[in-house]
Amino acid sequence: xxxxxxxxxxxxxxxxxxxxxxxxxxxxxxxxxxxxxxxxxxxxxxxxxxxxxxxxxxxxxxxxxxxxxxxxxxxxxxxxxxxxxxxxxxxxxxxxxxxxxxxxxxxxxxxxxxxxxxxxxxxxxxxxxxxxxxxxxxxxxxxxxxxxxxxxxxxxxxxxxxxxxxxxxxxxxxxxxxxxxxxxxxxxxxxxxxxxxxxxxxxxxxxxxxxxxxxxxxxxxxxxxxxxxxxxxxxxxxxxxxxxxxxxxxxxxxxxxxxxxxxxxxxxxxxxxxxxxxxxxxxxxxxxxxxxxxxxxxxxxxxxxxxxxxxxxxxxxxxxxx
Numbered sequence: 001x002x003x004x005x006x007x008x009x010x011x012x013x014x015x016x017x018x019x020x021x022x023x024x025x026x027x028x029x030x031x032x033x034x035x036x037x038x039x040x041x042x043x044x045x046x047x048x049x050x051x052x053x054x055x056x057x058x059x060x061x062x063x064x065x066x067x068x069x070x071x072x073x074x075x076x077x078x079x080x081x082x083x084x085x086x087x088x089x090x091x092x093x094x095x096x097x098x099x100x101x102x103x104x105x106x107x108x109x110x111x112x113x114x115x116x117x118x119x120x121x122x123x124x125x126x127x128x129x130x131x132x133x134x135x136x137x138x139x140x141x142x143x144x145x146x147x148x149x150x151x152x153x154x155x156x157x158x159x160x161x162x163x164x165x166x167x168x169x170x171x172x173x174x175x176x177x178x179x180x181x182x183x184x185x186x187x188x189x190x191x192x193x194x195x196x197x198x199x200x201x202x203x204x205x206x207x208x209x210x211x212x213x214x215x216x217x218x219x220x221x222x223x224x225x226x227x228x229x230x231x232x233x234x235x236x237x238x239x240x241x242x243x244x245x246x247x248x249x250x251x252x253x254x255x256x257x258x259x260x261x262x263x264x265x266x267x268x269x270x271x272x273x274x275x276x277x278x279x280x281x282x283x284x285x286x287x288x289x290x291x292x293x294x295x296x297x298x299x300x301x302x303x304x305x306x307x308x309x310x311x312x313x314x315x316x317x318x319x320x321x322x
Contacts, residue, residue, distance in 0.1 A: 019227075033060070071121065083300070084113060089266060091171050100263065105178075107177055116159075116303075119291055121288060122227070122229050122286065122288045125231060135216070137282060138280065148285070154288055155285060162268055164229045174226075176226040186233060188261055193207070239255060240256045242254040245302060254270045
């Protein structure tokens with residue numbers, strides 16, 4: 001290597017220290033530039049990766065807010081909305097089918113009373129509220145109340161049951177306005193029953209089995225209200241507590257929802273003619289309770305429905321109470 005080349009390489013090293021190869025390359029003859037590009041270099045501190053800039057210290061990200069306590073136990077659904085104390089269903093399309101008489105109800109019916117804010121919990125399913133089991137039947141009103149109390153709950157008020165079924169849109173059926181055999185267990189053919197066989201303990205179980213057309217709990221996943229309560233229409237009749245709504249009522253025990261037969265199954269259907277000791281092959285219940293998350297909830301106003309307690313004939317014939 002001649003002296004001129006040595007001097008050039010020395011200049012390259014100095015140039016790297018003050019400006020980098022790009023600056024010097026512009027001043028090199030093309031013949032020497034090839035030498036520089038081909039010449040190996042020893043590793044030095046200059047070959048190390050540049051240090052990563054350190055971001056200015058910041059405060060730690062805040063933790064996600066806690067969801068807080070659940071409003072209801074896991075086997076119950078939260079119902080939060082306005083209960084209408086007076087809502088008249090109007091039939092838009094009559095039906096020739098026996099038992100219910102209306103194929104479709106009118107939309108747009110407004111509440112004729114002052115809505116009452118409610119917030120409570122309701123069992124997702126009929127008692128015993130366990131998917132896969134058969135709903136419990138042949139219980140009277142007193143037994144239903146006692147069973148709910150044994151679970152730390154209460155028998156649903158008639159108004160609570162109605163709101164849980166109708167949802168915020170106040171539907172006549174949990175699924176809408178049109179009568180149909182699906183998605184709930186309704187409109188199955190009636191089987192004549194033998195009262196004596198039902199009342200006799202020796203033959204009762206066999207007679208109930210002969211009449212049985214209810215489905216196991218959870219069989220109809222689409223038969224659900226907007227509040228998450230299943231089988232509010234059909235499957236089995238459900239006891240409700242009319243006395244809790246109206247302490248002066250002469251008819252404390254009410255049945256809601258209808259059962260699997262060709263009967264009216266609307267959310268406002270309430271049969272009041274059976275007393276608290278009545279029990280039958282299709283009569284069951286579900287429970288309600290107060291919320292458990294500590295959110296203040298005003299007590300419900302009394303639901304007094306005396307004008308619809310006139311005469312039992314309409315109830316026996318399956319006419320609507322609401």
